[in-house]
Amino acid sequence: MECYDNTNEFYETKEKVDRETKELVVWIEETYDCSGLDSKPKFYVSRSVYEGAPKRTCGEPLRQLVNESLVMKGILMLLCSLTNFLIFICNLILWKQQIPNKIEPA
Secondary structure, X not given: OOOOOOXXXXXXXXXXXXXXXXXXXXXXXXXXXXXXXXXXXXXXXXXXXXHOOOOOOOHHHHHHHHHHHHHHHHHHXXXXXXXXXXHHHHHHHHHHXXXXXXXXXX
């Protein structure tokens, strides 16, 4: 990250930023060509200032990414729940059936 190579500070806070967080910010800005979540900042965190101000925030692209993955997980969860319910009903039917006792007492 060009602007933050020599420092561990992130914006105006004194919190230390680890390598994974820096890589995530760089990936988001490069992939979606955006910066910030709710309000558009005046510069990118990971790009040169000469590239100009960001054109959009990262909020909407990240929401779409999360929504796509959550829809698929929701569908899979619903299918698993229906399968478990069907197995429960089959077991309940088997339990209710009376099995004749073939072994006679001696």
